[in-house]
Amino acid sequence: MTTQDLVFQIRKKKSFLCIGLDTDLEKIPPHLLQEEDPIFEFNKAIIDATHHLCVAYKPNIAFYEAYGIKGWKSLERTIEYLNGKYPEQFTIADAKRGDIGNTSARYAKAFFQDLNFDSITVAPYMGKDSVEPFLSFKDKHTILLALTSNLGAFDFQTKKIEGRELYKEVLNTSKTYQGAQNLMYVVGATKAEYLAEIRRIIPENFLLVPGVGAQGGSLEAVCKYGITSDIGLLVNSSRGIIYASPAIDFAEVAQDRASDLQGQMQKEMESRDLI
Numbered sequence: 080m081t082t083q084d085l086v087f088q089i090r091k092k093k094s095f096l097c098i099g100l101d102t103d104l105e106k107i108p109p110h111l112l113q114e115e116d117p118i119f120e121f122n123k124a125i126i127d128a129t130h131h132l133c134v135a136y137k138p139n140i141a142f143y144e145a146y147g148i149k150g151w152k153s154l155e156r157t158i159e160y161l162n163g164k165y166p167e168q169f170t171i172a173d174a175k176r177g178d179i180g181n182t183s184a185r186y187a188k189a190f191f192q193d194l195n196f197d198s199i200t201v202a203p204y205m206g207k208d209s210v211e212p213f214l215s216f217k218d219k220h221t222i223l224l225a226l227t228s229n230l231g232a233f234d235f236q237t238k239k240i241e242g243r244e245l246y247k248e249v250l251n252t253s254k255t256y257q258g259a260q261n262l263m264y265v266v267g268a269t270k271a272e273y274l275a276e277i278r279r280i281i282p283e284n285f286l287l288v289p290g291v292g293a294q295g296g297s298l299e300a301v302c303k304y305g306i307t308s309d310i311g312l313l314v315n316s317s318r319g320i321i322y323a324s325p326a327i328d329f330a331e332v333a334q335d336r337a338s339d340l341q342g343q344m345q346k347e348m349e350s351r352d353l354i
């Protein structure tokens with residue numbers, strides 16, 4: 080999917096919501112455990128109930144890898160279902176990969192070609208040759224971790240090297256990589272106060288913003304400092320939507336939660352004349 084297609088969907092749906100499919104057998108409603116593939120059945124119900132309210136889905140790969148071959152099969156069925164029934168959805172493999180060049184190229188093949196995700200999250204720590212193999216794929220997007228939502232972000236990401244914070248070094252240096260037009264960045268909603276500075280370095284790039292809902296980040300603050308004329312934001316909520324009800328009505332309640340966030344997003348865009 081191109082960035083223009085994504086912006087078109089955001090304007091059409093008046094939403095920049097990304098729903099995280101962090102599907103955990105210990106948290107899904109018990110009646111689904113009788114199904115042959117409970118993870119896929121849960122995802123399918125969530126997707127069918129929410130697709131009109133969001134523009135992206137983000138399975139976190141850990142939740143699938145945790146169940147071995149069965150989990151990988153559920154991931155494969157989920158992405159096939161999304162690409163087949165809702166091809167307008169932007170798909171994110173939250174895999175946080177990155178390795179020496181030839182290994183990164185294999186990760187890129189796995190997620191972009193075999194599974195056919197639109198994007199993947201990548202850790203920038205190993206530098207240029209670990210990131211560029213992902214950037215060489217046309218109309219695929221590499222979402223680099225810049226300033227993450229967790230407390231540990233302060234261990235390294237905000238530390239200064241030669242007078243500049245490491246996350247700023249990630250933003251500035253990655254702009255010089257070949258294929259940099261395919262870059263997006265992760266910035267946690269819990270770090271919204273950093274967004275004004277971040278926008279000075281990368282005024283246009285899309286940001287994947289996890290951390291609203293269960294982690295307590297503020298959508299209002301994210302928009303105040305991070306929104307652009309083309310919106311430039313994908314705000315993710317996982318647990319706050321998919322586990323809003325532990326009962327048989329889980330998909331309906333997830334729809335209500337997604338609708339609340341979509342309504343807030345619409346207001347944020349309308350108040351700035353962006354839609």
Ligand SMILES: O=c1ccn([C@@H]2O[C@H](COP(=O)(O)O)[C@@H](O)[C@H]2O)c(=O)[nH]1
Nearest residue numbers: 099139227228267289293294316317318
């Ligand atoms: O900085 C980061 C990067 C990734 N995540 C991931 O996003 C979701 C958030 O889930 P919630 O349930 O909405 O808190 C999850 O998959 C994280 O691994 C992040 O939270 N922060």
